[in-house]
Amino acid sequence: MKGIFFVLVVFFICLASCKQEVQKKVSLKEDIAFLANDSLAGRETGTPQELQAAQYLKNRMESIGLSPRGNAGTYFQTFTFKPKKDPHSEAEFVSGDGTITGTNVIGYIDNGANKTAIIGAHYDHLGMGGEGSLYAEGEAIHNGADDNASGVGVMLKLAEKLKDSLPGSNYLFMAFSGEEMGLLGSNYFCKNPTIDLEKANYMINMDMVGRLRKDKTLAISGTGTTPIWSQVLNANNPGFKLVLSESGVGPSDHTSFYLQEIPVLHFFTGQHEDYHKPSDDFEKLNYKGMEMIGDYVLTVIAELDDTKKLTFRKTKNESEEVPRFKVGLGVMPDYLFDGQGMRIDGVSEERPAAIAGLLKGDVVVQLGDSTVTDMMSYMRALSAFEEGDTANVIVERKGKKIAAQVKF
Incomplete structure (x- = not known):
């Protein structure tokens, strides 16, 4: 009888514990x-x-x-x-x-x-x-x-x-x-x-x-x-x-x-x-x-x-207006940037941007002959290039404009 009582006590303790866990x-x-x-x-x-x-x-x-x-x-x-x-x-x-x-x-x-x-x-x-x-x-x-x-x-x-x-x-x-x-x-x-x-x-x-x-x-x-x-x-x-x-x-x-x-x-x-x-x-x-x-x-x-x-x-x-492109700079764009240009939020190693010396935080304002004012204009500029092409790029970095050359 004591054994049954002990089992019941343990059962109800476990039940209460499980309930507390669910309600936690x-x-x-x-x-x-x-x-x-x-x-x-x-x-x-x-x-x-x-x-x-x-x-x-x-x-x-x-x-x-x-x-x-x-x-x-x-x-x-x-x-x-x-x-x-x-x-x-x-x-x-x-x-x-x-x-x-x-x-x-x-x-x-x-x-x-x-x-x-x-x-x-x-x-x-x-x-x-x-x-x-x-x-x-x-x-x-x-x-x-x-x-x-x-x-x-x-x-x-x-x-x-x-x-x-x-x-x-x-x-x-x-x-x-x-x-x-x-x-x-x-x-x-x-x-x-x-x-x-x-x-x-x-x-x-x-x-x-x-x-x-x-x-x-x-x-x-x-x-x-x-x-x-x-x-x-x-x-x-x-x-x-x-x-x-x-x-x-x-x-x-x-x-x-x-x-x-x-x-x-x-x-x-x-x-x-x-x-x-x-x-x-x-x-x-x-x-x-x-x-x-x-x-x-x-x-x-x-x-x-x-x-x-x-x-x-x-x-x-x-999305239907996004140009198709064959190359990339190897950067992560900052999609929340609402200023003029395309701000770089990350740079992949050994890709064109990194090799050209571009850095996180740089704002691309020109790519080739195209002025970059926002994400869409950046993608349009990028769509003009193919693998093996080179392009001049201008970025704003800490208030200064810096020119570089990228090879795709």
Whole structure:
């Protein structure tokens, strides 16, 4: 009898302990540190490590109190596809030999409203490198802390704050798989939605929001996809230096929803030297910056919670205007720079810019015979050259103009 009593006591202690563990608040840093840990080997789509990340996200959504909104009453929506040979072709969602299975993780707050806000972020990354990696020294774990454990972490915090707080809309939270292979998870969801997309009011995408700079520059694209975005964003701005872009098309998951004629926003803190490299680690992120971004997004969501459904508006596809070029300088452009010219945010070793002596922080103002005033004019200038060509380049460095010659 004493033995049975002892077992029961242990059982109830364990039960209480497990309950406390589930209810324990998980910090933003803890979420990101888990997803960007070496043990997940870069969360490549279709790998056992991506499934570990998916299980973690399912447990987090469950502990927050989100309802499952994947397939068959689960939090998971799986999709099987053949890897694309042509980067410009559409994905083939098929089963059979040579296919890969990705897993979207989806949770839901059902407030019985007639409109639904979709909040998403991709959780897959590059695994050990390969196609898409900018690391030239062989295989290594690409942890993808900024890209995009940062967006997933902010999304989970928004889910916690929206649970039982804003009843005017339903809220769908999605952690996408397959983004690095071509927006596959979001594409599949839009073709096989687990909610009525006619009720979708807007989609907010957070991809790389972990490196907010000291000047608090925050890029937001999709601002032309409904007439009121700019007004709402500017009226609620707590002090960001906003760089707004109207286009609803871009290299992240919001594009899939824009193509379904749903208003979108994409939040982004800019590229950096660790982008698509093994050095994108959780210790380098700006956690206060992410909290500030999360609060800003929450304010925007709150303003739209009980308003009428937004009107969708088509925007110019800026990606169609990007010139094709055969050569590169070997630099990482600063996409958040809003001055005259193209500011260099990183220089790759043994590439034309490095050999010519160009440095991080230099602003390219002339390339060949072309004046460079912004990113588009820089790309147009670059498109005129072929491998083996040489070109004069002028950069501004600490208030001085410096001339150099590059060989492509």
